[in-house]
Amino acid sequence: xxxxxxxxxxxxxWWIEYWVRGKQYREGAGETSTEAKRxxxxxxxxxxGDRFVGPEQERLTVGDLADSLITHLKLKGAKAVxxxxxxxxxxxxxxxxxxxxDLTPPRVEHFAQLRLTDKKTPATVNRExxxxxxxxxxxxxxxxxxxxxxxxxxxxxxxxQGFFERAEFEAVLALLPEPVDEIARFAYLTGWRRGEVxxxxxxxxxxxxxxxxxxxxxNGRPRSIPLVGELSxxxxxxxxxxxxxxxxxxxxxxxxxxxxxxQPLVDFRRVWTSACTTAKVPGRLFHDxxxxxxxxxVRAGTPQAVAMTISGHRTASVFLRYNITSGEDQRQALLxxxxxxxxxxxxxxxxxxxTREAR
Numbered sequence: 001x002x003x004x005x006x007x008x009x010x011x012x013x014w015w016i017e018y019w020v021r022g023k024q025y026r027e028g029a030g031e032t033s034t035e036a037k038r039x040x041x042x043x044x045x046x047x048x049g050d051r052f053v054g055p056e057q058e059r060l061t062v063g064d065l066a067d068s069l070i071t072h073l074k075l076k077g078a079k080a081v082x083x084x085x086x087x088x089x090x091x092x093x094x095x096x097x098x099x100x101x102d103l104t105p106p107r108v109e110h111f112a113q114l115r116l117t118d119k120k121t122p123a124t125v126n127r128e129x130x131x132x133x134x135x136x137x138x139x140x141x142x143x144x145x146x147x148x149x150x151x152x153x154x155x156x157x158x159x160x161q162g163f164f165e166r167a168e169f170e171a172v173l174a175l176l177p178e179p180v181d182e183i184a185r186f187a188y189l190t191g192w193r194r195g196e197v198x199x200x201x202x203x204x205x206x207x208x209x210x211x212x213x214x215x216x217x218x219n220g221r222p223r224s225i226p227l228v229g230e231l232s233x234x235x236x237x238x239x240x241x242x243x244x245x246x247x248x249x250x251x252x253x254x255x256x257x258x259x260x261x262x263q264p265l266v267d268f269r270r271v272w273t274s275a276c277t278t279a280k281v282p283g284r285l286f287h288d289x290x291x292x293x294x295x296x297x298v299r300a301g302t303p304q305a306v307a308m309t310i311s312g313h314r315t316a317s318v319f320l321r322y323n324i325t326s327g328e329d330q331r332q333a334l335l336x337x338x339x340x341x342x343x344x345x346x347x348x349x350x351x352x353x354x355t356r357e358a359r
Contacts, residue, residue, distance in 0.1 A: 004044055007036040016040040057145055062103060062132070063096030068144075069135040087131040090115065095132075100139070105150050108132075112154060122154035129153060162288040163295055164188070168281050175275035179241070179258045180268045182234060184289060186258075189231050191293030191311035194286050198264050200257045202242070205235060223312050 005018030007029065014036035016029045029039035066088045073081045094111050095103065108129060115125045129151055139145040164172070169188055173181050186197050196214065205212050210232070213224040227235055235257070244262045246252040254262045269286075276284045290311065297307040 005040055007033060007040055009033075016043065018043055057101055058099060060100040060139070060144060061096060062098050062100055062135075063092045065100055065135040065139050065145075066092050066096065066132070068142075069131070069138050072138055084131050084134075087128045088135070091128055091132050100136070100145060103136075103149055105152050108149075109152050112152070116154075122156045126153050126156060162284055163292040164281070164284065164288060168279065168284075169289075169292070171279035172275045172281065172284070175278050177271060179238075179260065180265065180271055182238060183258050183265065183268075184272075184286070185234055186231070187286065187289040188293060189234070190225060191290045191297070191307075193290065193312065196312070198256075198258060198266070201255050202257060203255070205257065207235070207239070223309065225310055 005016060007014055007016050009015070013031060014029050014033055015026060016036055016039055017024065017026050018040065019025070025043075027039075029036035070081065070085060070088070073084060078084075091111070094114065095107070098107070112125050112129065115128065116122070130153070133148075133151040136145065136148045136151075140148050169184075173184055176184055183194075183197050186192065186200075187194065190197075200212070200214075204214055205227075207227075210227045211224050212227065212235075213222065215222050225231075238257050242254050244252050244254055244259065246262065252262050256262070256264045258265065272286055276282055294307060294311055297310065298304070
């Protein structure tokens, strides 16, 4: 009918032409006029049923969206590119060939079940599904998709609550080899992430100004901290330990603050686990030092905003997850309340008014 498009032949192939909201669409529709008419009729059913997405969107696969997200992150200079590539790899393997418009919540749940069968944790699966969701959201922002489906997520276990008391930390520290012990002490004092500590270079240390400045961090914001107290003494020791013996007896100067033979320590999980076990605090993670630093800064009365500039937390919600309360904290809180109420009762005078009958 007039206004509902047309079919036409080009060479040995039939095509259809139609308009949607002022935009013209042309697409191949088969080798016969009957196939073309059937295709055009289906398109109009989609248009009138508000299900039309267009041939461009239909050609997009889940793998295409995943690749586009990685390209976008690289152009932005995002630090998490490697992490996204890692999490999107199983997505592309299992769902990459599916058309993006055909991805449904049940398919996402099926993928999650497959990953759990492969002994992956709910947290790992959620990171993978979350990366896929971000790929869809980016395509929607770029007007490549007209909708973003619902992405069901798994329930994760509660956040870790591990932290070190001072005596526990010192016991572990005494069992760690050099320079792992100094890496741990730096993390305990500052609350920095392991990756930030082990990659720290001397060009970020201003010894004259007494500051360490990071130009790039995980949260994308530069950060600086002053060198005071134990931290200042630690940096002095590391400055003395810059020299190392290179090949053929040549003395080298390390560009890294914490190094072994001039190179940063990438993996020291084995010695860390052994030290924690021997110190009778098995199962503690290096990341628990970050929780400990945040907790102790708050207990010492450091304003939250200041503590966040030291530890590098970007949002208050994540920071507060690290501010872990122990039974001793609760005991001290109750004692302070009782002491406060006792002091109030001593300073307040109680006046008894005589009743009319007593007069």
